[in-house]
Amino acid sequence: MSASSRTCRYLLYFANEHIEFKIAELKSLASLYNIKLDLHEACIDKKDPFLVVDLPSEDGAIQIMSRTLLVRSAYELWGQGKSHEEMYRNLAAFHTDRMAPYFSANTTFKIMVESFNKTITQKEKVQRIEELPQDILKFEGKVNLKNPVHIFTLMEYYGHVGTTPPDKPLAVYFGRWICDGQRDKISYFNLQKRHFIANTTMDPGLSLIMSNLARVKQNSLVFDPFVGTGSLLVSAAHHGAYIIGTDIDYLLLHAKSKPSRARQKKRASDESVQANFGQYRLESQYLDVLVADASCHKLWRPMIHFDAIITDPPYGIREGAKRVGKDAEDEEKSSLQDEFPKRIPRLRDYHLSDIFLDLLDFSAKHLQMHGRLVYWLPVDRLDYKEENLPSHPCLQLIANCEQVLNSKVSRRLITMEKVREFQENGGMTARVEVDHYQDATFRERYFRPTNLTNDEDN
Amino acid sequence: MKLITHNMLTSNIIKGVTKGYPLGIIPRKVEVKDVDYNPEFLARMIPNMDWSAVCKAAKDVGHDEGLPKEIAPNFTENDEFLKAAHHVLLEIDVVEGDLVCPETGRKFPVSNGVPNMLLKEEEA
Structure with missing residues (x-):
C-alpha cells in the first residue's frame, strides 16, 4: 500500500464560534463527499477547538475544507501529546516515509506556533521552535517566512476560552498545514455590502452552515418557502444550487417594504431578491x-x-409592534396598499406550531429521497424539551443544534433527512408531541419578564 | 418568471380546482436573458418536466419556434436538444403578464418577474 492511500490522522482546528454546530457541519460534509468519518461524539469537548480525526485520504480533508465555515484549518497530524515531551515521543513514532518528502533540501518551509487561550510572546515562540527535536524533524530545505512551499504548526491548548490558563499546555500538536476552510466567505457575503436586506436577513456564516447541513451541491434544486431577501438561497447558490423561493410578503418581494438600514428613507429602485444574486455573479x-x-x-x-x-x-419578534392611530409611516403604507389594492389579501394569523407542521408535511412530499430540510425552531430555553420537536414518519432527525439568543430564548437549527417515500392517504402527517407554543406565542415568550435577571442581581 | 418555474406550478390551490395544470400565460412583457449553459443541471431537471406544458407555455409567450415537440431520446447526450431546452426553460422571462387557471380562468398577475399566487380568503 502506498503512503498516500493509507488512512491518516488529521487535526482540525475549529473557529471559536457557533461551536454547537461544528460536529453537525463536519458530519454533513463528510457524508456529502462520502468520506468515512468515525467520531466518538460523547467524548468530544465542544469548547476544545482541536479535533483529531481519521480520514481515508488528504483529498477528503481538502474536500471538507472546501466547504466548512467552522473549521479554520486542517493539518496532517504528525505528533500529539499532553505535554511537549509526550508530543515529541509521538512524533518519533510517526511514519518517516510520510515526513521524508517535506525534509528535502529542494523545498522551502516555515514553522508557526499557535496557542489557544493564552498569549505567548514572539520570544517564547522562537524558543518552542528551537526546542523541537531536530533528530526527528530533519528539515534540510530553506526557511522562507513569506512564501514557503510547506507550513508546519506547533499548537498549544490551554483550556476553554475564559478559563485561567495553566502554566503548561493541556495538549500539544504538531502538524503539516494542508489548507484553510471557508471563513473568508463570511466577509465576502457581509450583509453591510448586501444590496437588498430586511430585518431578519440571516447572517452569512450561519446561512452557509445551513447550506452545508443541507448537503447542497452543484446542480441541487433548493427551495425556501419563507425566502425574504433570499439570504439562505444566496449561500445555496454559492454552493452550486439553483434556487426557488416564495414569500407571503408582497411588499418585501417587490422591495416596497420599509427599508431596514438606518438612515435609509426609501428602498432603491433596483433592490430585489434577484439583485442579491447578481451582486455575487450567481x-x-x-x-x-x-x-x-x-x-x-x-x-x-x-x-x-x-x-x-x-x-x-417567521416567528414574529422583529416585526414592529402595532401602533394605534395614524402617522406618516402608516400613510406611506396605506398609499402602497392603494397601489396594489387587490393583491394584498388580509393575512390571517398563522399559528407557529402549524407553520412547522406544514413545513414538515411539505418537505415529506417535495424532498428528493435523502434530501434534507434545514430550519430554525425558536424555543423558550426553560420550557424546551425534545417532545416539542415536530416529527414526520418520512423524515429522520439528523441534527438539533442550539443557538442561544439570550438567557430566556434560543433558536434551534433542525436538520432532517427524507428517509421514506411519502404516500398520499398513508396517514403520513407531521405531529408534535407537546406544542411548545400552546400557552404563549414565541413573541410573548420572548418579551415575557422573568426572574432570571433579578436572581443575577442578587 | 422562467418557464422552468411555470412548469412546476398549478392552480389546484383554488378551492374545488383539481385540473389546474398547466397554467395559461398571457404575456405583456417577455424578456430573453443570458443564462450560463449548464447541461448537467438540465439533464437532471428534464425528466421531471411536463414537456407538453413546456411547449404550450413557449407558444403562449411566442418563443416556440424550433422547439422540439418531445423530449429527445438520449437527451443527456443530445447537445442540440439541451441547448433548446436551456433557452426555453431558463432564458425566457415573463416580466409582466398573467398566469391563468385552466379550470376557472382565475388570473394570477406577474409583475416585475414575480408571480403573485396569493388567493383571497374565500377562494382558498
Whole structure:
C-alpha cells in the first residue's frame, strides 16, 4: 500500500464560534463527499477547538475544507501529546516515509506556533521552535517566512476560552498545514455590502452552515418557502444550487417594504431578491421567487422534488409592534396598499406550531429521497424539551443544534433527512408531541419578564 | 418568471380546482436573458418536466419556434436538444403578464418577474 492511500490522522482546528454546530457541519460534509468519518461524539469537548480525526485520504480533508465555515484549518497530524515531551515521543513514532518528502533540501518551509487561550510572546515562540527535536524533524530545505512551499504548526491548548490558563499546555500538536476552510466567505457575503436586506436577513456564516447541513451541491434544486431577501438561497447558490423561493410578503418581494438600514428613507429602485444574486455573479442560478402562501402545498406539481429545503420561518419578534392611530409611516403604507389594492389579501394569523407542521408535511412530499430540510425552531430555553420537536414518519432527525439568543430564548437549527417515500392517504402527517407554543406565542415568550435577571442581581 | 418555474406550478390551490395544470400565460412583457449553459443541471431537471406544458407555455409567450415537440431520446447526450431546452426553460422571462387557471380562468398577475399566487380568503 502506498503512503498516500493509507488512512491518516488529521487535526482540525475549529473557529471559536457557533461551536454547537461544528460536529453537525463536519458530519454533513463528510457524508456529502462520502468520506468515512468515525467520531466518538460523547467524548468530544465542544469548547476544545482541536479535533483529531481519521480520514481515508488528504483529498477528503481538502474536500471538507472546501466547504466548512467552522473549521479554520486542517493539518496532517504528525505528533500529539499532553505535554511537549509526550508530543515529541509521538512524533518519533510517526511514519518517516510520510515526513521524508517535506525534509528535502529542494523545498522551502516555515514553522508557526499557535496557542489557544493564552498569549505567548514572539520570544517564547522562537524558543518552542528551537526546542523541537531536530533528530526527528530533519528539515534540510530553506526557511522562507513569506512564501514557503510547506507550513508546519506547533499548537498549544490551554483550556476553554475564559478559563485561567495553566502554566503548561493541556495538549500539544504538531502538524503539516494542508489548507484553510471557508471563513473568508463570511466577509465576502457581509450583509453591510448586501444590496437588498430586511430585518431578519440571516447572517452569512450561519446561512452557509445551513447550506452545508443541507448537503447542497452543484446542480441541487433548493427551495425556501419563507425566502425574504433570499439570504439562505444566496449561500445555496454559492454552493452550486439553483434556487426557488416564495414569500407571503408582497411588499418585501417587490422591495416596497420599509427599508431596514438606518438612515435609509426609501428602498432603491433596483433592490430585489434577484439583485442579491447578481451582486455575487450567481444570477444564472436564480430561478424565481413567487408571492405565495407556504401552507398551500398544491401550488407545486406532485412530482416536483427539491434536493434541499432551507428556511427560517417567521416567528414574529422583529416585526414592529402595532401602533394605534395614524402617522406618516402608516400613510406611506396605506398609499402602497392603494397601489396594489387587490393583491394584498388580509393575512390571517398563522399559528407557529402549524407553520412547522406544514413545513414538515411539505418537505415529506417535495424532498428528493435523502434530501434534507434545514430550519430554525425558536424555543423558550426553560420550557424546551425534545417532545416539542415536530416529527414526520418520512423524515429522520439528523441534527438539533442550539443557538442561544439570550438567557430566556434560543433558536434551534433542525436538520432532517427524507428517509421514506411519502404516500398520499398513508396517514403520513407531521405531529408534535407537546406544542411548545400552546400557552404563549414565541413573541410573548420572548418579551415575557422573568426572574432570571433579578436572581443575577442578587 | 422562467418557464422552468411555470412548469412546476398549478392552480389546484383554488378551492374545488383539481385540473389546474398547466397554467395559461398571457404575456405583456417577455424578456430573453443570458443564462450560463449548464447541461448537467438540465439533464437532471428534464425528466421531471411536463414537456407538453413546456411547449404550450413557449407558444403562449411566442418563443416556440424550433422547439422540439418531445423530449429527445438520449437527451443527456443530445447537445442540440439541451441547448433548446436551456433557452426555453431558463432564458425566457415573463416580466409582466398573467398566469391563468385552466379550470376557472382565475388570473394570477406577474409583475416585475414575480408571480403573485396569493388567493383571497374565500377562494382558498
